Amino acid sequence: MDELNKSGMSLSYVPKPLDLPILTIEQNASSTMNVEQEEKEKEEDFIKNNYVKRTLLNESALPPITWSNWYKEVNWPQATLLCLEPFIALYGLFTTCFVWQTAVFTFLWYFLTGFGITAGYHRLFAHRAYEATLPLRYILLILGAGAVQGSAQWWSRGHRAHHRYTDTDLDPYNAHKGIFYSHIGWLLFKSRRKPGVADVTDLIHDSSVQWQHQNYISLAFLMSFVLPTIICGFGWNDYRGGYFFAGVLRLVFVHHSTFCVNSLAHYLGNAPFDDRHTPRDHFITALITLGEGYHNFHHEFPSDYRNALKWFQYDPTKLLIKFFKKIHLASNLKEFPHNEIQKGRYSMTCKALDKFGQTITWPKQNSQLPIITFEEYQELSKKNDGRALILIAGFIHDVSHFIDSHPGGRAIIKNYIGKDATVPFYGGIHDHNTAAHNILAMMKVAVCKYGGEVEYIKRKLGHVQTPTPIFA
Numbered sequence: 001m002d003e004l005n006k007s008g009m010s011l012s013y014v015p016k017p018l019d020l021p022i023l024t025i026e027q028n029a030s031s032t033m034n035v036e037q038e039e040k041e042k043e044e045d046f047i048k049n050n051y052v053k054r055t056l057l058n059e060s061a062l063p064p065i066t067w068s069n070w071y072k073e074v075n076w077p078q079a080t081l082l083c084l085e086p087f088i089a090l091y092g093l094f095t096t097c098f099v100w101q102t103a104v105f106t107f108l109w110y111f112l113t114g115f116g117i118t119a120g121y122h123r124l125f126a127h128r129a130y131e132a133t134l135p136l137r138y139i140l141l142i143l144g145a146g147a148v149q150g151s152a153q154w155w156s157r158g159h160r161a162h163h164r165y166t167d168t169d170l171d172p173y174n175a176h177k178g179i180f181y182s183h184i185g186w187l188l189f190k191s192r193r194k195p196g197v198a199d200v201t202d203l204i205h206d207s208s209v210q211w212q213h214q215n216y217i218s219l220a221f222l223m224s225f226v227l228p229t230i231i232c233g234f235g236w237n238d239y240r241g242g243y244f245f246a247g248v249l250r251l252v253f254v255h256h257s258t259f260c261v262n263s264l265a266h267y268l269g270n271a272p273f274d275d276r277h278t279p280r281d282h283f284i285t286a287l288i289t290l291g292e293g294y295h296n297f298h299h300e301f302p303s304d305y306r307n308a309l310k311w312f313q314y315d316p317t318k319l320l321i322k323f324f325k326k327i328h329l330a331s332n333l334k335e336f337p338h339n340e341i342q343k344g345r346y347s348m349t350c351k352a353l354d355k356f357g358q359t360i361t362w363p364k365q366n367s368q369l370p371i372i373t374f375e376e377y378q379e380l381s382k383k384n385d386g387r388a389l390i391l392i393a394g395f396i397h398d399v400s401h402f403i404d405s406h407p408g409g410r411a412i413i414k415n416y417i418g419k420d421a422t423v424p425f426y427g428g429i430h431d432h433n434t435a436a437h438n439i440l441a442m443m444k445v446a447v448c449k450y451g452g453e454v455e456y457i458k459r460k461l462g463h464v465q466t467p468t469p470i471f472a
Contacts, residue, residue: 015387015398018380018445020370052168052196061169061193070189079188081148082255089252092244102232102241109146109228110250111290111316116143117155117258118290118317119324125203126156129305129334130321134208136329141212146223147254151213153203160198162262163302166277170196175266175278183256183263224251260288265295273300273344275351283314291315300344301336309341363441371447372396374420381418388413389445391420397443 065073120140123129132140141152149155158172165171172195173182203209212219225247232242269282279295286293286307291314294307308315324330372380377396381389388400390413403410408430416424425432425440432440 015401015443015445018370020372020446052165052170055196056169059193062190064192065189073190075188075190082184082187085248085252085255089244089249092240092248096240096244099232099236099238099241101236102238102245105228105232105235105242106246106250109246110253113143113146113223113250114254114257114290115317115320116140116145117147117149117254118292119320120144121149121152121155122159122292123305123317123321125152125206125209126159127302128202129303130325130330131332132324133329136324137206137208138211141208142219142223145212145216145219146227147258148220148224148251149255149258151216152209153200153213156203157198157200158195160200161195163299164198165196166279166299168196169193173262175263179263179267182266183259186262257288257290258292260285261292261295265289265293269293269296271296272348273297273341275348286314291317297341301341303334304336305333306335361442363444366447369395369444369447371449373449377446377448378418388417390416390418391422391448392425392440393422394448395441395444396446396448397440398445399443402439402443 062073063069121144124132124137124140144152144155162171162173167174167176170193172191173186175182178185225243228246228250229239229242232246233239265280265282265285266278267280268285269280271280273296277299279299281294281296283293285295291307292298294309294313294315297309298304298307305321306315306318308318321330321333325333374391377389377391380387386400387398388403390397390399399406399413403413406413412424412429424430
């Protein structure tokens with residue numbers, strides 16, 4: 001009763017417990033003697049076999065960044081590029097005339113270089129979610145270089161570490177360090193410790209990836225600034241627009257669009273497949289990141305070429321890969337089995353239901369109730385102690401506070417005090433609904449030894465599917 005009052009609930013029909021002994025299983029005292037020693041051994045064994053724990057203990061991190069040493073810890077080449085490009089873009093916006101052809105090309109170039117990251121770096125090279133012909137591999141590598149995010153080998157190595165050590169200190173863009181750090185801070189400053197080990201042997205033996213890796217700087221400069229300037233200049237005499245808009249401004253958007261996969265996709269949205277880590281699914285993130293925003297699904301099923309499953313979810317990268325397959329540039333598009341995906345949804349639904357169930361007051365478990373014989377039940381029901389005991393389906397219930405609220409009237413309940421009312425409750429007088437079963441379960445005070453004697457009659461009456469009281 002105290003528990004119910006604390007929860008703000010008012011259930012006048014909750015009975016007082018019977019003053020009878022409850023059978024319990026005695027614990028073996030000897031089983032608790034060496035608990036501390038066992039726990040210590042388990043911890044040592046865990047550290048020995050856990051790479052993350054062992055690495056964090058044995059490899060010291062760089063000292064924290066402070067106001068006195070921050071300038072020493074800045075990754076100046078990357079910081080200079082990332083911090084200067086927005087200002088250069090703003091200068092171009094205020095000093096360069098608008099040309100509609102350049103605007104169209106800027107939009108197109110943004111998508112092409114962005115797809116170089118999402119369809120190329122991410123889904124093809126980092127996760128091997130599909131196979132691509134050699135021409136397509138080179139095209140995606142060249143376009144990816146135009147996004148100026150490092151070579152495919154470097155990018156994939158960090159991203160594989162991110163998936164393997166998500167939300168730990170071995171994750172290069174650990175979301176637990178804050179949205180600024182996971183978005184861009186990890187690029188502006190030197191990493192406090194090395195990212196965890198990640199296997200990129202396949203990329204080291206990939207001739208196309210190695211070609212891009214060795215020529216990355218020249219490719220990045222050419223695709224990001226030179227080519228868009230030349231195209232806009234030769235095409236419609238807009239060299240300035242080609243450089244400032246299709247080059248620099250486009251790069252600002254590509255950078256922060258893909259950076260949002262590491263930051264926003266770990267903060268905004270829900271977790272329909274697993275909530276033990278930070279990745280989340282959200283339409284807005286998908287819109288910003290060319291379809292990479294269904295990130296909870298992606299972290300659960302990383303080698304699936306899709307991020308979005310449903311037709312109305314925004315994932316242009318998925319559609320592009322399907323198009324590549326249609327024109328025979330891509331093959332072996334990997335999909336996780338639908339049954340395994342549904343298991344993820346099911347487990348999260350169960351977890352949500354369990355959380356909701358914790359807000360509900362449930363009846364006592366059978367193990368918390370005393371066990372008495374039918375004859376003892378009859379004797380107890382004759383006592384003038386304010387209780388009204390009724391046996392239904394093997395459980396004895398105190399319905400004294402419910403008699404006046406019974407929809408069928410007082411007389412029916414009073415007539416079955418001290419008797420077995422299973423058949424009347426299960427359709428003999430009224431086939432009670434689930435709510436009635438739940439309310440009745442809250443009135444349990446004891447278990448009748450050997451159970452009810454009329455279960456076969458209930459089955460004979462055709463009530464095999466009748467719901468039984470809910471137990472916690």
